[in-house]
Amino acid sequence: MEPFAGRAIASLTVAAEGLAPKVLLSEIDPDISSVGKTILGERNADVQWLCERLRTFVVGTDAVAEVLESRPTNHRERAFKTIVRNRMSRGGVMTVGAGLLKQGEKGKGLASRWYPESLVERIQILRQLRHRIAFEHSDAFDVIGRFAGDHDAVFFIDPPYTAGGNHAGRRLYTHSEVDHEALFSLTASVAGRAMLTYRDVRRSGRSRGAIDSKSERFR
Numbered sequence: 001m002e003p004f005a006g007r008a009i010a011s012l013t014v015a016a017e018g019l020a021p022k023v024l025l026s027e028i029d030p031d032i033s034s035v036g037k038t039i040l041g042e043r044n045a046d047v048q049w050l051c052e053r054l055r056t057f058v059v060g061t062d063a064v065a066e067v068l069e070s071r072p073t074n075h076r077e078r079a080f081k082t083i084v085r086n087r088m089s090r091g092g093v094m095t096v097g098a099g100l101l102k103q104g105e106k107g108k109g110l111a112s113r114w115y116p117e118s119l120v121e122r123i124q125i126l127r128q129l130r131h132r133i134a135f136e137h138s139d140a141f142d143v144i145g146r147f148a149g150d151h152d153a154v155f156f157i158d159p160p161y162t163a164g165g166n167h168a169g170r171r172l173y174t175h176s177e178v179d180h181e182a183l184f185s186l187t188a189s190v191a192g193r194a195m196l197t198y199r200d201v202r203r204s205g206r207s208r209g210a211i212d213s214k215s216e217r218f219r
Contacts, residue, residue: 001025001147002156003140006032010156015132016125020154024134026143031085033137034078039126040135046076047127051120053080059111064088064100087113144186153192159183 001024002011011023027033038046057063068085072078088100088110102109126133136143140159147153159178187194 001143001153002158003138003143004157004159005036005135006158008036010158012126012129012133015129018132020132022132022134024136024143024147026136026138026140028137028139030137031078031082033135034072034075035082036135037137038076038079039123040130040133041075047123050076050079051123054083054116054119054123057084057116059088059114061110064110083119087119141182141186144190147192148186148190151191153190155187155190155192155194156197157183157187157194158197 002008003026005011005025005027008025008027011025014020015023025036027036038050041047057067064084067081068088070077070081072081100110140157144155144157147155159180184196187196
């Protein structure tokens with residue numbers, strides 16, 4: 001399971017390759033969660049609606065502004081807005097204050113990262129894997145605690161990189177604040193196996209929760 005799902009590349013790969021009978025994805029960010037809930041949810045109509053909106057959306061300054069300023073009334077509309085914001089933002093960063101593409105790739109501006117058919121194809125692939133994937137909008141600590149006693153559970157824990165004062169996670173994620181000390185303690189208590197990913201940072205003074213140079217880097 002991947003309690004800090006984000007793009008969930010690790011767990012989705014496990015599902016696609018059939019390396020586990022079931023994977024659980026959890027994400028606290030409501031915008032990102034709306035995408036997971038739409039693509040992996042029960043309603044085929046929501047997936048069809050999302051794919052059609054992606055196919056027919058014509059990128060332009062006014063059109064993008066209209067979507068980003070909209071107030072979605074359901075998770076599929078929120079999913080569409082989230083995808084548009086991700087594709088139109090510099091580096092795909094969606095935190096408050098993140099800027100939109102200007103020149104973009106090959107001078108294509110806002111349209112430089114907009115590949116609707118590729119997006120639809122990825123959605124359809126994920127839809128086909130739905131029987132192997134469970135998704136929920138939850139706090140990572142709650143999910144880890146719920147399965148802490150399960151000897152068969154395997155955790156891939158990839159929190160925002162904020163340990164030791166690192167600012168990378170704050171720039172990339174809206175929900176970047178993590179009690180790393182508590183996360184280490186909780187992970188140490190699980191009965192199954194766990195892998196954590198962290199950047200190497202130096203311990204200084206009384207700073208706690210940092211990972212020293214002996215840690216393995218997985219990125």
